[in-house]
Amino acid sequence: MNILTPLKSAVFAVLICIAFNACAQRANPNIVIIYVDDLGYGDIGVNGAIGVETPHIDKLASNGLNFTDAHCSASTCTPSRYSLLTGSYAFRRKAHILEGDAPLIIDPNMGTLPKMLQKAGYNTGIVGKWHLGLGNGKIDWNKKIPLGPEEVGFDYSFLIPATGDRVPCVFVENQEVVNLDPNDPITVSYGTRIEGYPWGFQHPELLKQHTDPYHQGAVINGISRIGYMKGGKEALWVDEEIPFVLSDKATAYIDENKDNPFFLYFSLHDIHQPRIANIKFVESSTMGPRGDVIAQMDWCVGQISKALEKQGLLENTLMIFTSDNGPILDDGYLDYARELVGDHKPGGVYRGSKYSAYEAGTRMPTIVHWPKEVKAGTSSALLSQVDLYASLASLVNQKIAKDDGVDSKNFIDAWLGKSSKGREFLLEEAYTYGLRMGNWKYIMPKDKPVPNWIVQKFVDPGFHPEPQLFNLDEDPSESKNMADENPEVVAKMEAELKSILEK
Incomplete structure (x- = not known):
């Protein structure tokens, strides 16, 4: 009897198994x-x-x-x-x-x-x-x-x-x-100014692009950054x-x-x-x-x-x-x-x-x-x-x-x-919350002034003291608030948003 035959069969079986697993993984x-x-x-x-x-x-x-x-x-x-x-x-x-x-x-x-x-x-x-x-x-x-x-x-x-x-x-x-x-x-610092790279508010002549007051820290490669560095x-x-x-x-x-x-x-x-x-x-x-x-x-x-x-x-x-x-x-x-x-x-x-x-x-x-x-x-x-x-x-x-x-x-x-x-409902996080339900879009009320740093960016964050509701099929630019006309939709979306936030 050739004792190598069973050994060859075993080795072949192992190789087949390895190849199969490799292919399965590669799938x-x-x-x-x-x-x-x-x-x-x-x-x-x-x-x-x-x-x-x-x-x-x-x-x-x-x-x-x-x-x-x-x-x-x-x-x-x-x-x-x-x-x-x-x-x-x-x-x-x-x-x-x-x-x-x-x-x-x-x-x-x-x-x-x-x-x-x-x-x-x-x-x-x-x-x-x-x-x-x-x-x-x-x-x-x-x-x-x-x-x-x-x-x-x-x-x-x-x-x-x-x-x-x-x-x-x-x-x-x-x-x-x-x-x-x-x-x-x-050394990096946010808040406390440290000596190192020049500061944008002191050296505007070094800048490739001028900036708002929030980006006037360390100047690196001609760009003034937030924060200070040495x-x-x-x-x-x-x-x-x-x-x-x-x-x-x-x-x-x-x-x-x-x-x-x-x-x-x-x-x-x-x-x-x-x-x-x-x-x-x-x-x-x-x-x-x-x-x-x-x-x-x-x-x-x-x-x-x-x-x-x-x-x-x-x-x-x-x-x-x-x-x-x-x-x-x-x-x-x-x-x-x-x-x-x-x-x-x-x-x-x-x-x-x-x-x-x-x-x-x-x-x-x-x-x-x-x-x-x-x-x-x-x-x-x-x-x-x-x-x-x-x-x-x-x-x-x-x-x-x-x-x-x-x-x-x-x-x-x-x-x-x-x-x-x-999704049936989709959450949109911002500085207030939005919620989608099909083509309906609801925005949670936020009765606070828009922060000045957002105003300076020419952004409307969506703050409004009353609920906002839009039908995106009819109004993709969200120009007409339909909340008053659809109180049942508002109530349903408010309840869903509350359940998400309290989960």
Whole structure:
């Protein structure tokens, strides 16, 4: 008897098993979320942009599913990012726009979207804007930061710590400042002025763009920021190079993880102010810097598509392109966006903007591209980014613990275009609250004056002493308050909003 025959059979069986498991695991798509900053519903070509072209985004839409009623969870950045990654509304954490040295706002013990995907066998990476806080108190930027993306569920991170208009103006890779010279340590201060880089209010002659009073701290690369900074000269970013640095890091991550399922959260700085376009994109639009950085952002999207195509991954990669909140023309820097906008409508036909409870504050350009599974077309399903956690968990066959993702619901069929059924009720967080129910839009009363810092941005946040109710089918610009004519609808939506807020 040949004793090698049973051995060969056993080895063959093991190899078959390994191959089967590898194929089963590989059946899960790569997942890429491209998260743009301050991009309005109407800011892309496929949604009617005028004065700027977005060919790479439009190509995703022509080969994917373009959503007409998909929303971020809040009309400002930190709250939306918190909800996206945790599946929980930001008000439950009292999340607000964070300073550049704020502690980590996500509880490291809670479940998150990237942690869930890690359990499903994914490598997870974030490249770009973070703005969810770092550390657990005062940050020492000269050492490895103890709390950040790693504790939230990311295997790899390359960050803009907060925003481009806030110090520190350095990149942080795997929670350490990139290119830091230990002989030139970084000090950051919010509130107390510290000597170091010149201050914008004292040296306007150094500025590429003039600013409002809130952005007159440290001047770095000719841009006056919020906050004060000293040291770290070799680590400072150059604003004009940021899109190239981030795109290179994101495409390198794709190349390095091409053989296993991965999740990439590509969180762009554009089109947030300060809008500093690289010379490659200057005058690529008719709208000045804001239009130019839209074109720049579109180029970054194209780099991701090309990297996936190069590795043969585009067919089985679920790409979700969207934004963190509505558009804003004047957010502190004088770049003539209001004067040069022309016929372009950043929010499309919808009223509102960043900081606003009106519809354009949260109704986001949203495209899902997955050629293997998603048919090209449009969808009017009412969806919220807070639901991506539960929806993607369903896609990759993962269960979410009872106390995690408390506001996230599974609408994977709607996200993939297999159903038009979305949310019955959808919360819109702003400086008051909005609620959607079908085509009805309700805004909670707020009998307080609009803060001066919002007034200076030419924003209507939606404050009103009485309830506001609009029928978006008949009145997408929310111009006619129908609350008095529909008391039963108001009562139903008020009750639902109360139940959400008190949950």
